[in-house]
Amino acid sequence: MNRSLLTLSFCFTFLLLSAQDRITGKPFATRSEVIARHGMAATSHPLATQVALEIMKGGGNAIDAAIAANATLGLVEPTGNGIGGDLFAIVWDAKTKQLYGLNASGRSPQSLTLDYFKDKGYTSIPPHGPLPVSVPGCVDGWLELHGKFGSLPMQEVLQPAIDYATEGFPVTELVAWYMDRSAPILSKFPGFAETYMPNGHTPRKGEIFKNPGLANTLSQIAAKGRAGFYEGPIAATIAKYMLENGGFLTMDDLKNHHSEWVEPVSTNYRGYDIWELPPNGQGIAALQMLNILEAYDIAAMGFDSPEYWHLLVEAKKLAFEDRAKFYADPAFNEIPVDWLISKAYADERRPLINPDRAGRSYEPGQLKDGDTIYLTVADEEGNMVSLIQSNYRGMGSGMTPPGLGFILQDRGELFTLEEGHFNTYEPGKRPFHTIIPAFITKDGEPYVSFGLMGGAMQPQGHVQIVVNLIDFGMGLQEAGDAPRINHGGSSQPTGEEMTDGGYLQMESGFDYEIIRALMYKGHQIQYALGPYGGYQAIMYKDGVYYGASESRKDGQAAGW
Structure with a gap:
């Protein structure tokens, strides 16, 4: 290599290395923190973060904002969460100056027994389909959080997610990639393609995606509270769908569910x-x-x-x-x-x-x-929420009740079928949880x-x-x-x-x-x-x- 080419090569290499280095010399890339006085939200999707800020600027507190952000994430990031899944939260309450914990995880169906799995020759609970489905605890978790700490009406809290579900939103690159990976596995289950593949494929990066079924479900929750999800038409649709597709979750399982502080x-x-x-x-x-x-x-x-x-x-x-x-x-x-x-x-x-x-x-x-998904929100009064929510295995079981706009979780997969283990499957039991x-x-x-x-x-x-x-x-x-x-x-x-x-x-x-x-x-x-x-x-x-x-x-x- 002649001297001029060698010099050019060296300079180009130096520029590349300089572009990759941080000012402080760390071997990994990072950026500055966001700093503010009145409130802060950090979520896994920009639209959800903006919703949380809008709620707080509109008079809501951190708990209202966290619920609103979670509802939005269930729409815009269905690859990680949704109202078919479970929720856990830790809340710092500025008034009492103490932490509160909420376990909003659902239980296994009462009519499904360990003997069923053994009689069918299962050595483990399958990851998809009707058998790993447990009661979705997320919505009850929202209502418990709201009832104890919320300030705005639930209609206002859920309205941003309802609007996005109705009007549509552009799908981000990472979510589009995960949805495309999920489709070959989950599209065989009734309701999935109708909800998440409206044009014959999952939405691509930048494509506008609407979910009118979820908009209606969230509207029912906003209007009727807990009964809007765990009783009435939505619960009946879930139970009927599960029965018709080899599942065990019933209206009684849904009605009897409760979160635990x-x-x-x-x-x-x-x-x-x-x-x-x-x-x-x-x-x-x-x-x-x-x-x-x-x-x-x-x-x-x-x-x-x-x-x-x-x-x-x-x-x-x-x-x-x-x-x-x-x-x-x-x-x-x-x-x-x-x-x-x-x-x-x-x-x-x-x-x-x-x-x-x-x-x-x-x-x-x-x-x-x-x-x-994980999110955290803090407000001007000093309240802070640490909230995590999931369907497990990304989008969940694949079981997608018609017209409701969400997938039921497959958290029951984490039970063991080994008798005598602390986490052995039993009816009405909460599985080991990762979130x-x-x-x-x-x-x-x-x-x-x-x-x-x-x-x-x-x-x-x-x-x-x-x-x-x-x-x-x-x-x-x-x-x-x-x-x-x-x-x-x-x-x-x-x-x-x-x-x-x-x-x-x-x-x-x-x-x-x-x-x-x-x-x-x-x-x-x-x-x-x-x-x-x-x-x-x-x-x-x-x-x-x-x-x-x-x-x-x-x-x-x-x-x-």
Whole structure:
């Protein structure tokens, strides 16, 4: 190569590298946080974020705005949520200065038994079709939240979603891609194509999509409240559809459903209280992991340290063995949550970690006596909501009752058919749940409302966010944009145990020296696109809100 070409090549390479570098020299791309005084919303879709802001500017509070945003997300992002699914929330109430937890997950049909699965030769509950369908808890969750904390009439709260469903909206790139992937699997179920493939295909990027059936369903909920969904014509349509298509969900199952207000649980991590909801969700796995990690000087190790990532993965393995065995519906089991999230229990489990070698298997501890959307909203009065909602497996079971505009969830797949397990299928039981909201307080005051989507990635992601914020001093946006790991292939809630150490997926942005060091410690490394979750967060500091929404999704943080 002659000198001029060599110089040109060098300059071009320098420009490329310069364009990729951040001003602060980090090896991953991020952007500034959104900062505002009066209110903040961070959701996985810009239209939903704007709806939340409109509700608050129109006199509503953070709870009204969160419900409005969730209703909009069920329309514009049906690949992750909808009113056929379940909901969990943590609310900081500015008046009482305390946290409230809501478990709005649905129960299995009363007429479906474990014997049915055994007689039919099932070894696990199928992921799609009528059998994994459980009662959709989302709508009851909205009404519980609204009844306790809401300020605007429900008609005003749901009107933006009704308008978008009636008038249509342009589908975003990521949602269009996921819908296209779902269609070959779900279009065989009655009602799916009529609702989501009106032109013979799922809507493409930028195409206007309308959902008049959902507009009508939301209008019924706005006008009649709980009875508009769990009783009357909508409930009858669901029950009739299920009966005609081999399902078991009945009008009585819907009518008898109720959400449950629960006490959030916490652990203190280096002076910050990290809050999760108790089982049937998996939130306490994050607390167990943090308790194990707290004994190590993570800050001194640094984000780019293979020692830190090794400890994180091993702590995850320990927590997930307990998750696989013990996390289930507390109405059917005695689950010693206080012991599982105690420092003493972490002290017992921590010595099992070999700092130089990846564990291939761990036993669950000895106890003494599941694509998703996440959103968070904060208002001028200081109320903050951390809300997560999902159908499971993206769009859900595929079961789409005619004319209603939504798909029923397939959360029942997460039951096990193994007799004697905490999470064994039983009628009227809530399955193990993957979706978890989170919250951080400092000295009894709200600090960060956050969450991260993505099945078993969620507690792992919660821990990585907390460590990024507290140990590594990252900003709110930076903490979400930093590359993540996802350990998988082991410790499933259906009773499957880890026998080979599982596999470690590492996002782009990690230096190869870290990857090589982890391989040397015995970790099996996989490269994968996508299984790293989707993060939103709001921080409250010195009277100002900071908002963050990561670039892995279509989301937006915005305030005023």
